[in-house]
Amino acid sequence: MSGIINSAGSKSGVIGFSGDIVAQGSNSNGSYIKFSSGVMHCWFDDSGYAATTSAWEDTFYKSSTINYTFPVAFNSAPVVSASVTSVAAYCWTVNEGHSATGTGIIAFSDRTTSTACLIKYSAIGTWK
Numbered sequence: 332m333s334g335i336i337n338s339a340g341s342k343s344g345v346i347g348f349s350g351d352i353v354a355q356g357s358n359s360n361g362s363y364i365k366f367s368s369g370v371m372h373c374w375f376d377d378s379g380y381a382a383t384t385s386a387w388e389d390t391f392y393k394s395s396t397i398n399y400t401f402p403v404a405f406n407s408a409p410v411v412s413a414s415v416t417s418v419a420a421y422c423w424t425v426n427e428g429h430s431a432t433g434t435g436i437i438a439f440s441d442r443t444t445s446t447a448c449l450i451k452y453s454a455i456g457t458w459k
Contacts, residue, residue: 361402371458373401373409383435385443396427401454405431407421409456419442420446426436 343372350368357363361375382394396403401409411434413424420440435452 333345345391357404358402360400363402365403365458368370369453369457369459371403371405372453372455373400373403373405373411374453375451382445382447390453392440392442394448396435396437397450398433400433401431401450405454405456405457406458407431409454411452411454413450413452415448415450417446419447420448422448424447424450431456 332442350370352364353367354365354405355363361373363371365371377397377399377452384392384394387402408430411429413426413434414426414437415422415438417440420442421438422438425439427437429435434452436450436452438448438450440448
C-alpha cells in the first residue's frame with residue numbers, strides 16, 4: 332500500500348504516525364492499522380453493554396472486569412485509552428492491566444443502581 336498524501340502533497344502518516352500503511356484490517360476483536368515505522372493502532376467499539384451491577388464505596392456501581400483481545404498482538408504492552416457512554420448515567424472507565432495481546436476494562440457509573448454502559452477502546456503501540 333502506498334502512503335497517505337497530505338494537503339501539502341507529500342507522504343505522511345495518519346494522526347501523527349510516520350510511514351506508509353503496510354497493513355490494515357478488522358476481525359471480531361476490532362480494527363487495526365500497521366505503519367511501516369512500526370507503530371500500530373487498534374480500536375474496538377463494543378456493541379454490547381457492560382452492566383454496572385456491583386456497589387462500590389456505597390456511592391457508585393461498577394462492572395466486573397471486561398477482557399478484550401486486540402485484533403492483532405503488539406510486540407509489547409501498548410498505551411490503552413478507554414471511553415464509555417450511557418444514556419442513563421455519568422460513566423467512566425478504568426483500565427485494569429493490559430498486555431501485548433489484550434486489555435481489561437472496568438466501567439463505573441454515578442448511579443447506585445445497575446446501569447448499561449457502552450465501552451470503546453483505542454490502543455497505540457508497536458508491532459515490530
